[in-house]
Amino acid sequence: MKASAITPPDGPMRMSDVARIAGVSLVTVSRAVNQPDKVAPATLAAVRAAIDTLGYVPNQLAGGLASNRSRTIAAMVPTLSNLVFSETIEAMSLALNARGYQVLLAQTNYCAADEVRIVDTFLGRRVDGMALMGITNEDVADKLRRAGLPVVQTWDFSSAAIDMQVGFSNADAGHKAGVYLAGQGHRVVGFIGADERRSRLRLKGFRRAFSAVGGQVVVSLAPPPAGVDTAAAQLADLRRQAPAMTAVFCNNDLLAAALLFECQRLRLKVPQQMAVMGFGDLPVAGACWPRLTTVSVPRRRMGEVAAELLLRRLAGDPSASTVDLGFTVVPRESA
Structure with a gap:
């Protein structure tokens, strides 16, 4: 190809410029932008190389009007300060990005009013689907059901699911944690966590x-x-509340790790005087000392399966799905 053929034209880049540089039709460029999985790998590489050369930015609004797709998935998380959600979002984003979708992320701050505002904003932007890390507002759930777009809920199961679900039973996970500590002989125990749905379950x-x-x-x-x-x-x-308490189950591993430091400050021997158990199996659980007994949940796999369910629905599969990934109690030195 001659150097002049790849000289960016004056003014805004157009799809026709990309087609000319890549040596393909306008239809092929549009498909490469909006439906990359339907374009041959060599052709897709040529179109993307032309886009990079020209610095072309596709008009997603125009593409969305033409295809009735925005190529965006909205995700709502309660907080960005809790590491347990980050791996789920990352895994889901990678899987969706590979199929030409982008993720719009919002934080609800565990606030029902914020959920309403965020969902209205996302619906106004005509997102193609939504992924929720839990939801507290039934009015929001009803609104999403009426909207008719694919919705996947993660990190919990609900008997009144909006659409699709992937995760585990928080109530069953808490029960197994209790069975484990009871099996270690503890009878007066504590629970610490946040006052929110998953913690209460x-x-x-x-x-x-x-x-x-x-x-x-x-x-x-x-x-x-x-x-x-x-x-x-x-x-x-x-x-x-209970001076005779001999064990504490913490709603997340960061809380449990901080509890280990506090036990050290109070000169309470762990686990001889105070057993400590966490939740999540974050990297800190295996790095602190004593290492944390915890409940391991498949954080990344939840994100991957959430993406798979959304993509399947967007491809025309009308069935709703509930995928139980389970959990595992991981015994270590702290309990």
Whole structure:
């Protein structure tokens, strides 16, 4: 190809310029931008090389009007400060990006009013689908059902699912954590976490396990997101409620790791005087000492499956799906 043939023209780049440089038709360029999985790899590479050469930015609004697709998926997370959600979002984004979709991300701050505002904004932008890391507002759920777009909920199961679900049962995970600690001989135990839906579900299951053995569960719930900053005060709260307490189940690993530091400051031996159990199996769980006993959940796989479900629906599969990825109790030295 002659050098003059790849000289960017004056003024805004157009799709016709990309077609000329790549040696393909306008239709092929449009398909490469909006439906890359339907273009031969060599042709797709030529179009993308031309786009890079020209610095062309596709008009997504025009493409969306033509195809009735915006090529965007909206995702709502309760908070960006909790690392457990980041791997799910990253894995989902990578899978969607590979199929030509971009992810728009918003934080709800565990606030029902924010959920309403964010969903209205996303629906106004005509997103092709939505991924939710939980939802607290039933009005929002009803609105999404009426909107008719693909929706996948992650990190929990609901008996009144909006559409599709992928994750695990938080109540069952809490129950298994309780069964594990009860099996270690603990009968007076504590639970610390945030005052939000997933935390309360884990607490419900945890209480069920100790009710079965005649145990006692004391609770400290902080405004979400509970984490490193709340651990010391929450442990003090539990010890005031039950001085005989011998174990604490924490709603996330960061909270549990902070609790280990607080036990060290108080000269409480772990696990001899105070067993500590976390949730999530974040990298910190295996890096701290004593290493954290925790509940491992498939954070990345949740994102990958969420993307698969959305893509399947966008490809015309009308069926709703619930995918249970389960969880695993991981015993380590802290309990």
